[in-house]
Amino acid sequence: MTDQQTVHLKKIDEYRWLIPREGGMRTDGLVYADERMMDVIKKDQSLQQVKNVAFLPGIVGPSLAMPDIHWGYGFPIGGVAAFDAEEGIVSPGGVGYDINCGVRLMRSGLERNDIQGRIKGIVDALLVNIPSGVGSHRKDLKLDKQQQHKVLQKGAQWAVDQGYGQWKDIEHIEEQGRIPDADPDLVSTKALERGKAQLGTLGSGNHFVEVGYVAEVYDEGAAGVLGLAKDQVTIIVHTGSRGLGHQVCDDSIRVMLQAAQHYGIELPDKQLCCAPLGSKEGKEYLAAMACAANFAFANRQIITHWVRETFEQVLHMGPSTLKLDLIYDVCHNIAKLETHEVDGRERRLCVHRKGATRAFPPHHPDVPVTYKDIGQPVLIPGDMGRCSYVLVGTECAYEETFGSTCHGAGRIMSRHQAKKSARGRMVTKELEAKGIYVRGASMGTIVEEIPEAYKDVSDVVNVVQGAGIGKKVAQLKPMGVIKG
Amino acid sequence: MKCAIMPFVGYELVEHTADLGIRVWADDIKGLFEEAARALFDIITDLTKVEAHLKREIVIRGSSREELMVAWLNELLYLHEVELLLFCDFSIAEIDEGTVTGVANGEEFDEARHSVKTEVKAVTYHQLEIKEHGERWQTQVIVDI
Numbered sequence: 001m002t003d004q005q006t007v008h009l010k011k012i013d014e015y016r017w018l019i020p021r022e023g024g025m026r027t028d029g030l031v032y033a034d035e036r037m038m039d040v041i042k043k044d045q046s047l048q049q050v051k052n053v054a055f056l057p058g059i060v061g062p063s064l065a066m067p068d069i070h071w072g073y074g075f076p077i078g079g080v081a082a083f084d085a086e087e088g089i090v091s092p093g094g095v096g097y098d099i100n101c102g103v104r105l106m107r108s109g110l111e112r113n114d115i116q117g118r119i120k121g122i123v124d125a126l127l128v129n130i131p132s133g134v135g136s137h138r139k140d141l142k143l144d145k146q147q148q149h150k151v152l153q154k155g156a157q158w159a160v161d162q163g164y165g166q167w168k169d170i171e172h173i174e175e176q177g178r179i180p181d182a183d184p185d186l187v188s189t190k191a192l193e194r195g196k197a198q199l200g201t202l203g204s205g206n207h208f209v210e211v212g213y214v215a216e217v218y219d220e221g222a223a224g225v226l227g228l229a230k231d232q233v234t235i236i237v238h239t240g241s242r243g244l245g246h247q248v249c250d251d252s253i254r255v256m257l258q259a260a261q262h263y264g265i266e267l268p269d270k271q272l273c274c275a276p277l278g279s280k281e282g283k284e285y286l287a288a289m290a291c292a293a294n295f296a297f298a299n300r301q302i303i304t305h306w307v308r309e310t311f312e313q314v315l316h317m318g319p320s321t322l323k324l325d326l327i328y329d330v331c332h333n334i335a336k337l338e339t340h341e342v343d344g345r346e347r348r349l350c351v352h353r354k355g356a357t358r359a360f361p362p363h364h365p366d367v368p369v370t371y372k373d374i375g376q377p378v379l380i381p382g383d384m385g386r387c388s389y390v391l392v393g394t395e396c397a398y399e400e401t402f403g404s405t406c407h408g409a410g411r412i413m414s415r416h417q418a419k420k421s422a423r424g425r426m427v428t429k430e431l432e433a434k435g436i437y438v439r440g441a442s443m444g445t446i447v448e449e450i451p452e453a454y455k456d457v458s459d460v461v462n463v464v465q466g467a468g469i470g471k472k473v474a475q476l477k478p479m480g481v482i483k484g
Numbered sequence: 485m486k487c488a489i490m491p492f493v494g495y496e497l498v499e500h501t502a503d504l505g506i507r508v509w510a511d512d513i514k515g516l517f518e519e520a521a522r523a524l525f526d527i528i529t530d531l532t533k534v535e536a537h538l539k540r541e542i543v544i545r546g547s548s549r550e551e552l553m554v555a556w557l558n559e560l561l562y563l564h565e566v567e568l569l570l571f572c573d574f575s576i577a578e579i580d581e582g583t584v585t586g587v588a589n590g591e592e593f594d595e596a597r598h599s600v601k602t603e604v605k606a607v608t609y610h611q612l613e614i615k616e617h618g619e620r621w622q623t624q625v626i627v628d629i
Contacts, residue, residue: 246605
């Protein structure tokens with residue numbers, strides 16, 4: 001591995017930086033950032049990681065990095081890389097441990113003022129109804145092996161089948177909440193064991209459920225199509241595939257370490273281990289990854305159902321008044337086979353998005369019919385004290401980044417630094433003074449997740465908008481948050 | 485019995501922006517594996533509150549020392565997550581290029597007495613290398629949290 005200092009950067013324009021191909025790189029690197037952000041990005045090894053990804057066989061187009069890029073293991077977080085379906089590879093490290101970690105957004109028939117005085121009740125009830133923290137799970141959700149297999153095959157569609165939510169939710173989930181060709185027989189017993197009690201749980205770290213409101217609308221037309229208006233109450237759910245996904249990733253990395261050797265793939269970092277897409281190992285990873293992704297879709301669907309129930313319980317209102325409709329659900333850790341036009345011809349590619357969101361343009365066949373004129377909704381959560389964004393995909397993203405954009409704010413402080421900075425402060429009181437009521441399974445998590453531990457998501461989104469790889473529709477501000 | 489805890493003897497936690505590293509040293513490879521396990525559970529919980537009431541025997545196979553290290557730690561993590569166990573004391577009986585045999589001592593997670601500081605997703609292979617300098621062994625492991 002070369003040092004960060006040796007990464008040669010060439011500024012293309014205000015928002016684009018080229019890492020020219022050199023040495024063993026098979027292609028260039030392309031990073032989206034402004035000058036100020038680049039100064040921060042240069043401090044860790046993430047640019048070297050963009051270079052390392054460019055070494056992998058069959059890469060098509062540049063090794064890409066979104067403005068929320070930061071150091072990951074192997075691939076950087078915020079990295080996007082596409083590989084030719086015939087000659088390319090698939091890498092579990094290009095997806096990450098939390099397979100199909102993702103975000104979903106609901107709108108409501110409520111206005112901010114309707115719940116202002118009730119937010120504590122809502123948040124406290126969410127914390128009771130949605131398990132988070134070690135070993136906690138709902139007693140009314142227990143699965144046998146056969147049912148667990150169905151979850152892995154059918155994802156959110158299984159959940160709706162069981163009465164968690166409605167069929168119209170499904171249209172508004174990436175891949176309709178079910179990645180095809182999932183094969184549960186390729187998921188280890190260990191992964192199944194880890195997942196058994198974790199379906200319908202939030203998990204810790206940066207996972208959350210947030211009740212907020214539309215603070216600003218940038219694009220009235222698109223907001224109208226999404227059913228969003230100023231001061232309207234919204235809900236964000238951010239979680240993934242929990243221990244099941246972590247175990248699938250770990251199992252696959254062990255297989256891929258051998259596979260990379262077997263197929264003679266040279267790796268600048270072990271964590272980039274991979275196998276050809278056409279190989280047994282490559283196909284088996286994709287089929288197991290699909291299972292974990294479907295588990296995550298089901299997880300978010302079940303939690304959505306409990307969010308709806310919670311609002312009904314606390315506000316004593318029915319579904320027709322609450323109108324808690326799903327706007328969209330996006331994955332931000334995934335590898336998918338997609339068709340893209342490259343140099344004037346259509347090619348089948350495996351697009352890895354690790355800490356990046358799909359952002360397909362208007363009229364793309366994978367965009368739900370309801371949104372065909374505005375493009376695919378993209379949900380960018382920020383930290384719990386500032387704001388989050390709703391964007392839509394663009395033609396520019398489709399042409400330049402295989403239809404991908406950023407996924408969030410990205411940490412700038414380590415957890416330890418965050419704790420140190422929060423020492424002696426009443427973090428929850430500070431947030432409450434700003435009108436944000438936060439509760440978590442443990443105080444430790446809340447302290448680690450203080451707003452200043454993150455980049456300002458507005459800076460990230462402004463780069464995305466400036467570069468044209470996403471278009472701002474609305475800004476959401478938090479009122480109440482539960483943290484895992 | 486209470487486990488004897490001497491923090492930062494044999495390991496230290498290294499901060500990364502989004503993740504954590506464990507830097508471990510010992511005078512033999514068995515010690516290195518034991519210390520790494522202690523460090524892992526130091527990330528997860530307050531080790532001074534964990535008592536050694538039960539034990540789990542663990543056998544791990546792998547094709548290199550590095551792979552064995554990751555697999556050993558991930559096995560402990562698996563037991564923590566699935567059986568809700570916290571471990572505080574580890575002893576490696578045997579280790580060669582392909583196998584690790586060891587014992588982990590600890591107890592079941594008890595909400596009233598134990599806290600979980602950080603939920604660990606996985607132990608990674610990122611930049612992992614086990615080095616031997618004379619009588620001193622060392623390694624750094626990156627943990628996904």
